[in-house]
Amino acid sequence: MRWSAGIIVCLLFIGTCVQAQRPRYGTIKGIVIDSLSRRSLESTSIAVYLAKDSALVNYALSGDKGEFTVTDIPLNTHCNLIVTHRGYEVFSKLITLAPDSKELRLDTILLVKSFNELKAVTVTALRPPVSVKPDTLEFNVSSFKTMPNAMVEDLLKQLPGVEVDRDGNIMINGKKVTKIMVEGREFFGGDPKIAIKNLPKDIIDKLQVVDNKSREARFNKTSNGNEDLAINLSLRKEVQRGWFGRVSAGYGSNDRYEGSAMVNFFNGSKQFSVIGNANNTNRGSISGEDFNISNSRSTLDGGGGGLTRAASGGLNFSENIGRQLKLNGSYFYNKSHTDNLSKSQRRNILNDSSFFYNSDNNSVNDYINHRFSLNASYTIDTLTEIHINSYVNGNNNDAVNTKQAASLGLDDQIINTGENTYSTKGDGKNFSTEFFFSRRFLKPGRGVTLGFNYNYNDQRSVSDNIGQNDFYKNGLPDSTDLVNQRSDGKSTGKILSFTATYSEPVNKYINAIFRYNYNRNYNYSDKITNRFNAATGKYDLEDSAFTNAFRNTNEAHTPDISFSFNKNQYRASIGSGIQFLTQDNLSVTNGELLHQYFVNFTPSANLGYNFSKTGSATLYYNGRSQQPSIQQLQPVPDNSNPLYVQLGNPDLQPSFFHNINVQVRESKGNNYWFTGLSFNTTQNQIIYQTWFDDVGKQLSQPVNVNGNFGMSGNLQYSKTWKKRETTLRMNLGSNGYYNRNNTFTNKVSVTSNAYSFSQSIGLNFMYKQQLSILPTFNIRFNRTRYSSQSIQDASFNTKTFSLSAFWNQPKWLILENNLQYNYNSQIAPGFNKSVTMWSAAVNCLLFKKKQGILRLAVYDILKQNAGVYRSVTQTYIEDRQTQVLQQYFLLSFIYNLRKFNTK
Template sequence: MKYVLLSGLFLFSFFIPELKAQSQKGELKGLLLDEATKGALPYATVAVYTAADTVMVTYRMSDEKGSFRVPGLPLDQQLRVVITMMGFKVYRKEFKLTPDQASLDLGVINMEQSSNLLNEVLIVAETPPVLVRNDTLEFNASSFKTLPTALVEDLLRKLPGVTVDQQGNIMVYGKSVQKILVDGKEFFGSDPKIATRNLPANVIDKVQVMNDPEALRRDPDMPFMEIPQVINLTFKKGIKKGAFGKLYGGAGTKERYEVGGIVNMFRDTSQVSIIGYSNNLNRASFDFADIRRIGGFARSGFNSIGMNSNGGISVNGISFGGMGQGIQQSSGGGANFNTVTKRGTKVNLQYFFGDSREDLNQVVNSEQFLKSDTLNSRRNRRQISRSESHRIGGKIEWKLGPLTTLSINPSVQFSYHNANQNAYTNTFRHNGNRLNESTNEENISGEGMGFGNLLQFERSFEKKGRRLTLFSRMNQYSSLQDQINEAENIFYQPDPTATLLDQLRNTDQNDFEVYNTLSYTEPLNEAVSATFTLNSEYFNNDNVLATYLADPETGAYDTIVPGLSNGLDRSGWRNYFTSGLRWKIKDVTLQPGIRFTALNINNRFQTIPDIKQNYFYVFPNLNVNWKQLNFSYNVNLQEPMATYLQPVVDNTNPLFISYGNPSLKPTVANTLSMNYRKFDNKKSINYNANMYGTVRNNFITRARTIDENGVQTSRPVNTDGNWMLSGRGGLMKDFKYDKNKFSIGGNMQVNYDRSLILLNGSQSFSQSWNFRPGMEARMNLDDKLELSQSFDVSHRRSTYENNAFNNLSISTRISKSEIVVRMPKRIVWEATFDYWYNSNMAPGLQNSYGRLNAGVTLLFMKNDRAQLKLSVYDLLDQNISANRLIRENLIEDYQTEMLTRHGMLTFTYNIRNFGGKVGGRQNSLFRF
């Protein structure tokens, strides 16, 4: 808390003088009209320069009504205002503001249309920082000052109306950016972060923002606020090839280390990427953008990206570090190749591998509240595990014509994993009487192999709005797993009784699916279109369980247990036919429809009779768009997993025994959603709100029992009346004073969940509420000082209709602070302090902890290409991660041992080599 208070005082010590300075400056305002039509001229650029040397002071853009206001202008200095807009002549006027007359109203300015009809040509003495070219917004990069080491992402943060969050997601005037082009071509895939987090800002000439033409071609009636944006970056002259990336290596105390590199080379339409890494620091060796976007990895069709709260990353099941718990060592690498042939065919090839080792030491405390009793269970868990994965894939995309494309995405994956775990668990009543204790040693080993392919065909037609698409997905995955459990258990009621478990559980699973979607849209007139969609899916799940007991003499697991062994072969067809209309009335688009669903499943068991399930449903759906508001209603159908259907007891943990249920029915979920987004250009405020709700019939609920020894059993059953509702709203406002930028915002999230609890023959609906308000503030003073602070509070409460269960509530608080100081030149000081608090933690567990990290970086070599960083992790030596949650009628506390305090010295070299020659010879890759 002391650190947070000092950060706040430091912030206001800079912020107040800036406000004072701002109050002593002047402003310019006026109204822009078209001289010929007398209509308002929105989004014209109003830039103010010093008259003596034409250095830009600041600028603004006119709003929807054509009015503008330019604050923060210096007094007693000759200035020049330059107003530019495509298709109109440039307006110039010199003026001077004084303390007595600090505001100048230019009144109505009638902009004269230009006689030059070539809108691509605009010549002015003062280069405008922003220019609107028809439907394209163009920023002049040289008008926005950035550091020598700045990347495109840093440049975008300087642009008005553009916001970039901590994950690198980009919004322009409240609309999301889905693609970045470089000189009009895809650059290492279509994901924006490829360019924003790797291209240096000083090679960019223009930043152009426009509506995504492909999205509009697919859906001409797309709501305005839903149209994704495309950013096109134009290189400065002479830059058409190059390489970028980074190499780093570091060593620290307590045998900590990190090493890695990622190199990306491009020339014309070909790109090659190579990645490699290894560390034992509990984190990913590269950030989210590095792994998913750099080198066009996203272009291969691999789109299963996983992240956790600690920043860990996995790509389609392959860990790139930090994904597990405890203390981890991660290694891996890969290569990626993209090219475009002379005929326009896009080709991608890639290979990934990942290796992760984990050492987990964790305490889990579970407090379960019953009508007249409370059960407290504590488990101490120690696990050492390893996983290894390899994946090969690619993508080929053909342009069969100006309106037709076809692509295929094949992939193959191999994986291996093993884990050794020892868990000690004991359970007590509220009066202190012990019910049970167990020591369970578990060894798991397994391997898997999978193959998949995606096929996409898209055909547009000359008639606007007519479109035909085909999507086909095929996946086949096989896995084998052996699980050995050796458990010693003591049950104390009514008299102490000991049991032993020594068994091998073998699982052989094969899954296969083929999914096809054919969609056609036919415009009936300018306002109405008909849509037809046919979905057909075949699936087959083969799940075989075999349990063996150990031979007392040889120790070999060769005696099968029939009651714990069984096979399930499930196959079936899921077919949908959806028809509807799209009706556009001014700003409103209505899309009512109806879906016919047929589901046919055949479950074949080894030990019980086959079960056939045939269902037919008729579901309505509706989508409504009005300006920035979107509303939708639909119904989803999901059959239970094959493992839920297995009529086999899972007794690998003798204290928590699970049963299967072959009679489970598919879950039917009625879903309602609403979204609203708006960016107020004049006030620089970004608003967002959304709501989501679902009612689930035949929902899968665990029916549980607890016996006198505290042994729990569960069985999945179908229940009705389960539903949930969630909503979130927030806003963020930006302030800009000269070279300084401030942002402040807040949000509120509310969740409600109503679910059925079945325990010991009693049933009760639980009602869980979660309120989570949050605030965030950021400050950047001329890139010399950066401060950010976020604070989240969460309060969760569960109430129960049946008085057999006690009402529960927990509160958590999370505070995150960051400071960056870039003084003196080429020295960067930085520190982060994250604080967590959980109310009413179980005795013996820590309810709060803080993690303070700090570092200092020296920048050197040409253009600050090299960095030498000295950092210290967890200065307070807290060494834990803790969290608490409510589930059903219990509260669970998790406390996990993390890395201890350590120091690191890391050297990083950034590769930034783009085009051209130096001294008559080609630039080298590592040019100093």
């Protein structure tokens, strides 16, 4: 097979490169201990640098017994050995491995405690590549080589334990990164993609990874063991006063264009950034994806349909006013226009038969969005802080969708046909604010927090629904349904939440936390529908079947108590709350009120054990409730598609989720592994039951079900090899899940059992700053079995292979290549089950400092991009084809701006 041949070729090529670069090397071994207690020092950083130019040779972290091994040290070469551990003075030694030696075993290294935390910085400029500190993993950026003009995203791909997918999502040691800060302050709202795709790597000094905890959790020093991660980018000292950025413009075949600009002004604690983007190449808004060929993708996976023209801009600012007040804010503007032609063929599965539903769609969508955020922190004194965060969002949407559809029996006999045009114009606004007050007391562990949250949401829309639907019996016309309606919709939501906590130390290791939360969620929806009156030429005939005003109010009081234990490498917490929930559903139109009262227990527990400074095991459980949305509760039908009518259900009850998770992870220098197991189940889960009436219309309504549960497991392993100028990293991953779901097919209960397993392998090869090769391969097997004999079991597999390569030789030329192969066995007959997306670019570096780039890129060289997708469910099998962006050439010029005040 083509994909397997590609993998073999890549592996052979990389292996050849590694062998070709193998001069004579040796190994250094030793043990690090405390000079007084003689205790082994785990996770000590041992780095070896060339004495002549301070270039990093290799590094390692010590094990739990203080032992370390640093490989690939050049023989007969003077090197500096630098040993660092937080809280200890830096140890340095000049070493040389004899020409005939393969191993140098050092005497036991005794580290002396330091009473000056800054001393390690002032002793030497040779910092370790990786440092492990309490609650922080720190990377020394200068130790990791990338291509010229690299961005932070390119840096992340070279760090051990870090994975960045093609969409810019970041995983570090098995955890997702959800926020990025610059010098401890949010950058464009903390959006990771904007930061990693627009900030240059060469301005970064250190990259620090921490848990992304809430303010309440940070204050109370609690953890559920499952927090996401945040990255803080610490800038080099010489760039903290000045400005830098990048401007770019490109034009190509078929009138394709891309342009972007970003300028950053830094002056000590002051930060100001401006960003803008415009393109018609489906690159989205200001995520920084322009000119990146790795973001060109096929739509075999169901994404990327339509042709989009987008323009966007934004600004970000941050400033410290005195020593007490810190301000941070951002503004975004986004405008897009999308055209999409699509067609679908759906086979609807009934209990004793089936029929086909075919449709052709033409949609046009215009969207405008404004977002503004402002964060303020005020330190009253060393024990008291106030934080205020505010967020405003406004949007406008104008969409038109024209559909032609027909339903056919297995004998190709017509059941119904329809032509429908649905247009809607709407606008919305959202405002939210958060107030957080914290006060510590002189007694360690004692403290009080107060939190207040308010969210207001308002949506208005006017929709026109015009169409004709013809229904048949025995293949002959039977009836016609004409639709010509105008609906005025209004939806308002208000959420008010108040939280208070008090923490009290029970003893040195145990803290008690008392917590109370009040939450009120109010939603109002009003839909007025009128039919067209031919006599007056206006929409003034009330259509009561599609007119309704509905109000939903949820009010909850939740007292909670928890105990946390933290001693050495052990940590644990256990707690429970009681939620008293009142739910009122009122149909304002007819005065019907449904009052419901619930009492839910909200238990939580976690147990953690740090078996090393970089290894931990965690077991945790939590339970939470979720209320149905106003759209699910409102009884008025939604007939925007007259052949697919959606109903509400005012009798829905809240769902309650249970989740148990076990995670074990360890990182040791160049090696990292992670494994996790998870089990979840839901009481009163909300699902959608669908059925068909006697003329072939499909109806859908949310209902509560019980008995659904799922299990999943995954294993990740990463290992890095480094030989002087050559680095090779391997990532292995295994994932699997099992889900059991109870649903309804044509009002008959059906149970499905879904199984999935995937295996992935990825390599990251880097030689000097000249050659980079990143092949990845993933295969996934899926199988679903149904309890109903009338529903065919589904089984399919997918394969994905990608190859990214960069070649920088001579120094003024960079060649890029990106190849993506996707295979999906469930694609319908008549369509290619595989798509190969190949894009390439040539970059010429210009000017003395290589700050200019002239770039020629071609996207979809093989002209294989195809928007084909198949989905299989309990009630239907659907094949869909959408309009996609195909081959184009783009000539671009990119210029990197730099001006710093180093005085």
